[in-house]
Amino acid sequence: MKTKLFKKTPANLFILLLALFTFCSMGIGRVNAQGMSLYFTDSNANPENSLELNPGQQVSLDLYLTTGTTNIDGYDMTIKAPNDLSIKAVSEDSGAQQFNDPLSGNANIDIAGNSLRLARITTDTQNGANIQGNLKLATITFMAGNSPASSSEAIILTGPVPNNSPCSPNLAPPCKFLRPNNRVPAVVSQSNTGSFEVVSSPALPYTIVSPNDTFLNFSLPLADMSPRVYRKTNPVTVCVFDHTYSIAKASQEFPDCRDALAEQTHNTIYVPGSITNDGTATFNMPSPYFDLGQMEKDGKTPIASGAYTIAVKPQGYLAYILTATISAQTLNTLPTPASPLIAGDINGDNSIDIMDYNILDTCGFGAINPQPVTPDCQAADLDNDDLVDGIDFNIWDRGIQSALNNP
Amino acid sequence: MSKRSIILILILAGVTFLLLYIALSQGGKSGKGQNANRILPKPSLSQAQTTLYLSPNPLTVANATASALVMINTNTNAISGAQIELSYNPAKLTDVAVYPGKFFSNAVILLNRIDRQNGRIFYALVLPHGAAPKKGTGVLAAVRFRPLLTNGDKTQIRFMPKTLIIAPNIGQSLLLSSMGATVIGGGQPSAATGATTSAY
Numbered sequence: 129m130k131t132k133l134f135k136k137t138p139a140n141l142f143i144l145l146l147a148l149f150t151f152c153s154m155g156i157g158r159v160n161a162q163g164m165s166l167y168f169t170d171s172n173a174n175p176e177n178s179l180e181l182n183p184g185q186q187v188s189l190d191l192y193l194t195t196g197t198t199n200i201d202g203y204d205m206t207i208k209a210p211n212d213l214s215i216k217a218v219s220e221d222s223g224a225q226q227f228n229d230p231l232s233g234n235a236n237i238d239i240a241g242n243s244l245r246l247a248r249i250t251t252d253t254q255n256g257a258n259i260q261g262n263l264k265l266a267t268i269t270f271m272a273g274n275s276p277a278s279s280s281e282a283i284i285l286t287g288p289v290p291n292n293s294p295c296s297p298n299l300a301p302p303c304k305f306l307r308p309n310n311r312v313p314a315v316v317s318q319s320n321t322g323s324f325e326v327v328s329s330p331a332l333p334y335t336i337v338s339p340n341d342t343f344l345n346f347s348l349p350l351a352d353m354s355p356r357v358y359r360k361t362n363p364v365t366v367c368v369f370d371h372t373y374s375i376a377k378a379s380q381e382f383p384d385c386r387d388a389l390a391e392q393t394h395n396t397i398y399v400p401g402s403i404t405n406d407g408t409a410t411f412n413m414p415s416p417y418f419d420l421g422q423m424e425k426d427g428k429t430p431i432a433s434g435a436y437t438i439a440v441k442p443q444g445y446l447a448y449i450l451t452a453t454i455s456a457q458t459l460n461t462l463p464t465p466a467s468p469l470i471a472g473d474i475n476g477d478n479s480i481d482i483m484d485y486n487i488l489d490t491c492g493f494g495a496i497n498p499q500p501v502t503p504d505c506q507a508a509d510l511d512n513d514d515l516v517d518g519i520d521f522n523i524w525d526r527g528i529q530s531a532l533n534n535p
Numbered sequence: 536m537s538k539r540s541i542i543l544i545l546i547l548a549g550v551t552f553l554l555l556y557i558a559l560s561q562g563g564k565s566g567k568g569q570n571a572n573r574i575l576p577k578p579s580l581s582q583a584q585t586t587l588y589l590s591p592n593p594l595t596v597a598n599a600t601a602s603a604l605v606m607i608n609t610n611t612n613a614i615s616g617a618q619i620e621l622s623y624n625p626a627k628l629t630d631v632a633v634y635p636g637k638f639f640s641n642a643v644i645l646l647n648r649i650d651r652q653n654g655r656i657f658y659a660l661v662l663p664h665g666a667a668p669k670k671g672t673g674v675l676a677a678v679r680f681r682p683l684l685t686n687g688d689k690t691q692i693r694f695m696p697k698t699l700i701i702a703p704n705i706g707q708s709l710l711l712s713s714m715g716a717t718v719i720g721g722g723q724p725s726a727a728t729g730a731t732t733s734a735y
Contacts, residue, residue, distance in 0.1 A: 215550070220673065479697070481618055481659075481697055482616055482618035482646075482659050482661070482697055482699050482701055483549065483616070483643065483699055483701060483706070483707070483708065485616070485645060485659075485661065485701070486615070486701040486702075486703075486705070487706075489615070489661070489664055490703060490704055493662065494663070494664025494665065525645070528645075528646060529648070532648050532650075532657055
């Protein structure tokens with residue numbers, strides 16, 4: 129026997145009509161934004177232009193973002209519901225999960241403001257710029273009020289104040305950033321039957337912008353002049369500690385910082401460097417890598433201006449840890465360390481010791497005929513010559529002696 | 536059992552295997568970035584079974600050259616090397632030197648550094664590449680020094696955090712515990728006191 133899920137009776141139909149706000153990109157001078165839209169659907173993925181609700185009734189709608197053929201790296205929007213239509217719940221969906229970094233700390237409902245911010249970017253340096261399609265961002269549950277207001281109200285979708293910095297195609301993330309650049313009302317009006325009606329909003333443009341964040345430039349003199357750090361694929365990890373951390377504390381905390389960042393991948397910067405005759409690698413993070421240097425405390429919260437303890441660690445080297453004043457939303461250049469960074473930290477725990485030697489030994493150092501390095505042993509190949517051999521041991525040995533001289 | 540039940544069971548089994556496959560494959564991926572540098576597996580707590588201690592303890596010395604032995608007991612571990620970091624009071628112990636013990640035959644000394652100003656000993660020795668890892672108890676090293684202690688005066692030699700034990704294909708130290716020694720001036724010298732370097 130079939131069950132009728134929804135039974136409409138005159139008594140039940142008090143109504144709130146909900147939702148569709150569709151925003152289409154008109155791409156004002158920006159071809160990247162063309163063809164994008166946001167829209168709500170029911171649970172069967174049918175776009176909803178209107179919906180009737182009883183007083184006190186809940187409804188869940190899926191929010192989709194269609195990018196067309198444009199690759200995007202993120203989105204940031206705030207949905208504010210009108211009076212008598214509250215946002216009760218939200219769960220992010222598969223489309224959102226493609227963006228690994230929840231800028232607002234996952235989707236959170238501001239109960240007082242009756243609003244919801246959805247904001248994510250991807251920091252995947254390999255695939256981040258390739259997100260496109262029909263993305264199911266979230267399922268949002270609305271609840272109609274018990275006493276519908278008679279005046280018209282609006283659902284409002286806003287984004288941060290846009291930054292119109294130019295951003296060319298095919299850049300590494302998170303250069304391109306999707307956000308609505310205008311307040312886009314969706315009109316709610318009372319119908320003849322006492323219901324509310326939400327009509328679709330006019331199509332308004334999006335602007336693809338570069339986030340107005342904080343950046344670091346730095347130069348590192350490196351002992352042994354290993355070519356390793358100059359490869360684009362070798363990471364330079366940057367950790368920003370609360371300024372109350374001492375340098376010694378930051379050094380102790382570095383492994384945790386590294387692990388946290390490895391999960392976030394947010395402050396792990398993959399940058400090409402250039403080498404000078406004195407063995408100094410300069411990381412000036414030129415476009416398209418510039419945005420990868422955006423600094424966020426703990427990989428989450430944009431940092432404010434102030435003094436911070438900063439650790440900059442090329443793979444294989446002990447970290448350069450310093451206290452520096454950072455000005456938010458601008459380009460900062462760190463002072464260059466007075467002495468070369470010390471190589472030999474193979475296991476990445478910011479210490480050079482026998483544990484690193486153990487990896488050298490495991491990876492074939494000491495063998496009569498060293499074999500080409502396997503992927504697991506690349507970190508032990510300190511001189512990046514595809515062999516783990518006596519040269520790598522010498523770098524490690526010099527490193528451990530230097531580390532003892534400069535505790 | 537009806538056909539429908541059998542089909543349902545088969546579908547459920549298929550879904551179960553699919554989910555299991557996804558879970559296992561994602562588990563492998565999750566650690567990829569995080570463990571980029573950790574190419575050796577970490578030991579579990581129960582794997583770390585090696586203990587280090589100084590002997591004798593307490594060590595009673597006269598004002599002549601004395602030695603404290605760094606003893607090792609690997610229990611179930613088969614190890615390939617050790618790094619020792621010891622601290623001492625340089626105002627109380629002087630002319631400090633470290634020698635390898637007989638636990639590792641043909642040991643390669645990777646590190647032998649004594650910071651006489653701050654009272655730190657850094658010493659590391661390993662088996663030659665390819666040698667079979669060693670298990671058991673014995674003298675890992677000996678610390679020789681000349682005490683500057685009055686009768687009944689005490690000072691301590693302590694193990695520090697960079698004391699590490701390694702084994703092939705293990706990514707973390709196998710050191711379970713360590714115990715230093717108290718050096719007491721005057722009185723009848725302890726057994727290891729004054730031993731020659733060949734006796735370790």
